[in-house]
Amino acid sequence: MSASSSESVSDEVLVARAFLCRVAEPACVPMWDFVRREGPLVAAAAIRSGDVPDEVAAATAARRASADPEADLEAGARHGMRLVVPESPEWPHFALAALEAAVLRLLPSYRAGSAQRREGGDPVPPLGLWVKGPVNLAAAAVRGAAIVGSRAATAYGEHVTAELSYGLAARGFDIVSGGAYGIDAAAHRAALSAEGQTILVSAGGLDRPYPPGNAALHERVAATGLLVSENPPGAAPHRHRFLTRNRLIASLATGTVVVEAASRSGALNTARHCLLLGRTLMAVPGPVTSPMSAGCHALLRGDTAERTVLVASVEHVLEAIGTAGEGIDMGSDDAATTPDLLRQRIDLLDARARRVFDGLPVRKPAREDELAQRVGLPAVEVIRALPALRLAGLVESTDEGFRLAAAFRKRSPPPRMRVAGPDTATAVNPGPGAPT
């Protein structure tokens, strides 16, 4: 099954997940709850047979007969996509933990039938993610910065977006956005210019770039970064899918910057998700005479003011989220660093970072060029891998160079060659970017 992100996931599970992604619209709380309780295999079979709770039946009635997950997986593979599922090592557990926590808070009211439907979409993890590109989703999502805003951006907005995106990408952040015209496109383009990684989260199938005018941009992103969608190949970018898509943008980033947004901009929906998830929301001010800055000013003024940070430069964003990856999920202070956590972080590394990690000296620091010689990679690749290692708390930077983080010096041996994914205790994770 070449469309899988890892040989470690069984075909059965992949087919079941592909079916679940197809059979209901995204962000359906009863669906997620049902799959969580029954597991993907039982849940998929039950939906096929129609023997499911009313709400799940209602959500799946229209497509349960026609859904063809094998065809979806084949179409995905034809287009270079792979299906990342919770059972695979590439699943961004850390990034999606906040969505999971949010939906768990909602479940009681849903089960009691008293839940209010949220206009902007419920916070609920996806059932699977179609991705395309050479980047490991799990590793990228721990150092993501979302930059979003109006399609009808002004020259000012596009300029500021380019400055922020370029600066953050050059500092090792993966730029997450939605691939639309205006701010989104400026964010992706500047990240590409900086030779950084960028993640484009799409509202429709990845074989249907939207807007069509940005098809070339989508292709460029897929070449060095990552396209992501919870909708299967062929899915049209319906309006409501943009709203549910926005929660993924907010989830896959440690912080979201709204650069320009009119009063009713969709970017404010992403902002709402960002706050709901407890992530850092940032907004760029602009001229008060510009309607395209009105949404940003509303965020900075609103009830949520104490949680919306005014950012006017790359430095401001770094101040707000520069260490967020360390602080929230990837705590690098010794107290929070258990051997289990360290192992999990190592599992999240992509092949390049993993190779650099394996070459790190324990005590005497090594410079980038020395590291490059040790591990047999070009120095530029080593330099690009180091921010992820730093954010994961795996490397220590000294005046003389880099070495393993202090946590490893206290616990020997470091868990060098042991690799364990959540459900794959012994499999080695080559990562999608591994040399073949």
Place this chain on the structure above:
Amino acid sequence: MSASSSESVSDEVLVARAFLCRVAEPACVPMWDFVRREGPLVAAAAIRSGDVPDEVAAATAARRASADPEADLEAGARHGMRLVVPESPEWPHFALAALEAAVLRLLPSYRAGSAQRREGGDPVPPLGLWVKGPVNLAAAAVRGAAIVGSRAATAYGEHVTAELSYGLAARGFDIVSGGAYGIDAAAHRAALSAEGQTILVSAGGLDRPYPPGNAALHERVAATGLLVSENPPGAAPHRHRFLTRNRLIASLATGTVVVEAASRSGALNTARHCLLLGRTLMAVPGPVTSPMSAGCHALLRGDTAERTVLVASVEHVLEAIGTAGEGIDMGSDDAATTPDLLRQRIDLLDARARRVFDGLPVRKPAREDELAQRVGLPAVEVIRALPALRLAGLVESTDEGFRLAAAFRKRSPPPRMRVAGPDTATAVNPGPGAPT
């Protein structure tokens, strides 16, 4: 003594206060403390003789022999100024209460010799205020909105200033600023265009308009609004006097809006005073690419962020300070409205507002035109007087028109013809704007 704001202040006190304003630089805590303890007459005589505490001696040594308060009062009168002193009904007790509270907090450390000199000037009330113009300072200061910013303002900054100042002046706010080029001048001019009142707080003597290029603007302000300075006639606008002046701008307004300010702008000193006094600080955002907005963004981002309100429109300012006069010093809720407070508020009214107040019906509301007929004023004058009456909690607005506030209906008779200033239990205060 025609330079007094009221016949009720004795010549002796006026001369003593004029001496105190001349003999030391403004914002001197030991001076204020000494005058507070000894009273102006004893304090002035002691300073003349040199028999004073060391710190007061040091502050007054240079000028105690040469100071000529009679000459200052004559020069002031020649230029149409009057000296407003704490003993006169025009003294803005309400507006300066926050400064007084602030300095009282500082006094122990000053007396212990452990006070740290504040770079931007200590919060301490003035010893007297030279003013010029037809407006009653005490009445104006309860509905003041300060608008300040860079001298080197951009077209954007001047445009936004004009919008805010015009809109606030048209809604009955007195626009307080510093008379400088750029934002200050734009604020004064727009208030004049709106036929509103504007207060220009000067760093030097009121006969020395600064900058000289704004002399015509100073004249226009004096014609319908108010020039204010704590420095006597002839005093040069030294640099440190701008810093101490800024605390008066912040004091005389219920809130301060910083429209444009570079990173080290003097407007940020006014902002600091505003926060120190517990007043509402507002800042207008602008393009992050404009150095002239950097100071505003720093205020909105800084440690004081929760207390700096982002404002992008007149409505935002009204939301922040529209009822501040009612809430802080002029509480209009019944519980806080004692007969004494009501009498004090009536004393603060200027002649026009006083006339409208006297014509207010107790029960059956009257429309503006009916009120105009009752009191024999043009309707437009009645309309302009009503905001001050409303802010003072003296008038109640209903669907059918205006009437005396509810507090008066509970306590009869309303203190109609009794007028009492702090030290003038029986004198009638004609107010500087009274018809002669």
